[in-house]
Amino acid sequence: MIDLLRNPISEWLYWLVQRLYYGLFKNKARLKYMSRARRSQFEGSNILYPRTTLQSVFLGAYSYVAADSHIQFASIGRYCSIGPACRIGLGRHPSRGFISTHPAFFSVLQQAGTSFVSENAYEEFKEVRIGNDVWIGAGVIIADGISIGDGAIIAAGAVVVTNVLPYHVVAGVPARSIRVRYSDEEVALLVRFAWWNRSEEWLRENVAMFADAEKFFSFLRHTLPPFGGVEGDEG
Incomplete structure (x- = not known):
């Protein structure tokens, strides 16, 4: 039923309501065209650029997220610069201890339309923690449960699967430290x-x-x- 209600007009109206709510009523954030936030908090002076989505995110003061990024289940510090087309906190599938990686065998969310379990058997989402003054380049992917220290730089296109120390510069797939600032x-x-x-x-x-x-x-x-x-x- 919800899918039937989704159309260009309803999506635009939803964005407009959020833009007015966060920008005028809350005076916390500017939501550019078709960006949106669900169950998220803004500390203030934040900008979401076009088509960016946040879900269950805390965004520290003066931090911004460039266009076409998707972030969920994350806590982000102040003065962070997050580039376009980033994917942060995408959820997890089990790779050890389970026979299948398919969510029908561990999740009640029915991502594929059905589930064989009555309660969750695996922690699908773990919060990503990003410090202050972190620069994340374009197209970066950060896995669930990762912590990134203050002042770190994540090079464009990196896939981050291990924690990043403060003021380290990381790059590559998987991301590795290439220098300390x-x-x-x-x-x-x-x-x-x-x-x-x-x-x-x-x-x-x-x-x-x-x-x-x-x-x-x-x-x-x-x-x-x-x-x-x-x-x-x-x-």
């Missing part, structure tokens, strides 16, 4: 300082440092206490 000490400083939690006013006042890594790290070394110290200590 900064030294261990610098990564630790960035994670401790967590600039993404600073106010917009602070960011505007200090925006010049974001184009000068050497200056930014010098600032952090003079601002943060030594490891084991108390935040706010001098030196």
Whole structure:
């Protein structure tokens, strides 16, 4: 019955209602043409570009998702840049311990129109956790249950099936680390300082440092206490 109600007009009306709800009433996000969000939360200043869909997603402040991407069951941090045609959190099929990978044998959702089980026998969906200031290139696929650290970069076309450490650059199928953006000490400083939690006013006042890594790290070394110290200590 629901499928019968789906047509270009009803789909457009549904998008329009969501655009008005999130953009005007909630003042949280801009939903470009035919993008949509179901059971999702926006922290604010977010944009979904055309034909992108979110389902059961938390999208941190200032993060955006480019066109034609599909994301479900994910928690995404602040200031993330997600490219077009990405697929994040697509669901899982069992590859070990089960004779068949077909959902009729482990899921009650009846993806193929029938099911032989009365309760779920396998965890089909696991939340994807994406940190802050993560750049995900075009056409990336991220498997369920993956964690991606702050500041990571995922190269276009990568298939991510293992966790990604903070500030690592990964590429390939399957994705592997090809370099680390900064030294261990610098990564630790960035994670401790967590600039993404600073106010917009602070960011505007200090925006010049974001184009000068050497200056930014010098600032952090003079601002943060030594490891084991108390935040706010001098030196």
